[in-house]
Amino acid sequence: MTHQPQQLPADHPPVNSGNIAVLLVNLGTPDAPDTKSVKRYLAEFLSDRRVVEIPPIAWQPILRGIILNTRPKKSAHAYSQVWTEDGSPLAAITRAQAEKLQPMLGAPETGGVKVDWAMRYGNPSIQSRIEALMADGCERILLAPLYPQYSGATTATVVDKAAETLGKMRWQASLRTLPPYHDDPAYIGALASDLGAQLDALDFTPEVLLLSFHGMPQRTLELGDPYHCHCRKTARLLEDRLARPDLRILITFQSRFGPAKWLEPATDTTIGLEADAGTKRMAVATPGFSADCLETLEEIAIQGREQFLDAGGEHFATLACLNDRPEGMAMLETIVRRELSGWI
Ligand SMILES: C=CC1=C(C)c2cc3[nH]c(cc4nc(cc5[nH]c(cc1n2)c(C)c5CCC(=O)O)C(CCC(=O)O)=C4C)c(C)c3C=C
Ligand SMILES: [Fe+2]
Ligand SMILES: [Fe+2]
Numbered sequence: 001m002t003h004q005p006q007q008l009p010a011d012h013p014p015v016n017s018g019n020i021a022v023l024l025v026n027l028g029t030p031d032a033p034d035t036k037s038v039k040r041y042l043a044e045f046l047s048d049r050r051v052v053e054i055p056p057i058a059w060q061p062i063l064r065g066i067i068l069n070t071r072p073k074k075s076a077h078a079y080s081q082v083w084t085e086d087g088s089p090l091a092a093i094t095r096a097q098a099e100k101l102q103p104m105l106g107a108p109e110t111g112g113v114k115v116d117w118a119m120r121y122g123n124p125s126i127q128s129r130i131e132a133l134m135a136d137g138c139e140r141i142l143l144a145p146l147y148p149q150y151s152g153a154t155t156a157t158v159v160d161k162a163a164e165t166l167g168k169m170r171w172q173a174s175l176r177t178l179p180p181y182h183d184d185p186a187y188i189g190a191l192a193s194d195l196g197a198q199l200d201a202l203d204f205t206p207e208v209l210l211l212s213f214h215g216m217p218q219r220t221l222e223l224g225d226p227y228h229c230h231c232r233k234t235a236r237l238l239e240d241r242l243a244r245p246d247l248r249i250l251i252t253f254q255s256r257f258g259p260a261k262w263l264e265p266a267t268d269t270t271i272g273l274e275a276d277a278g279t280k281r282m283a284v285a286t287p288g289f290s291a292d293c294l295e296t297l298e299e300i301a302i303q304g305r306e307q308f309l310d311a312g313g314e315h316f317a318t319l320a321c322l323n324d325r326p327e328g329m330a331m332l333e334t335i336v337r338r339e340l341s342g343w344i
Contacts, residue, residue: 020340021115022116022141023130025118025119026119029121029294030076045121046067047060048121052258079298090119090291091119094117095117096324105333142176143159144177145159146290148234176343178336179339180230186330187331190328191322198285198319208248209284210283212254212267213287215255217258235251254286267304271307271313272307275307280315283318290322292321
């Protein structure tokens with residue numbers, strides 16, 4: 001799919017809506033970094049049939065009998081290492097993105113679009129925010145799953161949840177959904193300039209840059225999920241735009257879960273192989289995550305670093321996600337305005 005730049009000009013007046021809302025949605029996170037909260041969150045997340053595609057009759061006993069009795073304690077420890085005074089980084093950054101996007105789209109009181117945020121699992125839930133927006137008079141909602149690369153386990157399940165909420169209503173709001181933006185020039189451009197600036201600010205020159213995307217079971221690719229292809233296309237376009245011929249750029253997949261075969265090459269395996277082959281200076285970017293979270297701040301920045309340095313590496317840097325920094329916000333404004341232009 002090609003994208004024509006169609007965004008409204010930067011000096012466009014606040015969109016005259018009154019009744020339009022944008023709901024930013026990301027994956028979700030526990031309410032607190034303790035075993036009980038993580039257990040509640042993982043029970044909801046891992047019971048989603050879009051996420052674990054094993055029939056419930058076979059999966060639920062494994063989930064309830066084994067996983068929810070072991071993983072929450074380990075994961076709670078990992079969360080406690082990245083928790084901030086504003087709570088989970090993923091929720092805090094998604095909230096900041098919504099708060100910064102609001103004035104960019106105009107104040108709702110003066111006819112601008114209302115911006116809100118939700119989490120697919122945990123709080124604030126999609127249902128609670130859709131209900132609140134509608135109670136506030138919003139009749140049209142642009143649902144924006146903040147996943148650049150589409151997958152059934154992320155983008156589709158956000159849309160399912162919103163549809164489930166509307167499914168209980170007699171008088172529904174109208175819904176649009178933000179398409180995946182893995183190859184959008186606004187996204188690739190924002191990443192290239194932001195990552196380029198982060199690379200230039202390092203106190204060492206990396207030999208290799210890993211573009212580490214969240215993994216998925218290999219079977220989802222075979223069943224037709226475009227996620228793997230979207231990640232590869234992002235990586236190819238980003239490599240072109242970064243234009244750093246002296247930097248070796250590799251695509252990898254992180255966060256393997258369970259015994260099934262996942263997309264390869266795995267990030268941790270690649271870190272080990274690179275160190276064994278004598279690479280001393282490595283940087284890792286995570287372009288598939290719109291916000292820093294457990295998977296970037298703990299798995300890469302803590303575990304990945306330790307693995308690389310223990311195996312003989314000398315310099316390791318984790319580059320930040322776009323988060324709520326100016327490049328990321330300008331990108332979000334562009335892709336959201338383009339969708340809103342169908343309504344205004
Ligand atoms: C960015 C896209 C993501 C895809 C694709 C994805 C697939 C996927 N994830 C799991 C299992 C877990 N993921 C966990 C955390 C997590 N996953 C994503 C994003 C994607 N997941 C994010 C942003 C986060 C971080 C959440 C946070 O609170 O910071 C976890 C929980 C943590 C843990 O216990 O390790 C699990 C479990 C599967 C099975 C899957 C694909 C089918
Ligand atoms: Fe995940
Ligand atoms: Fe992880």
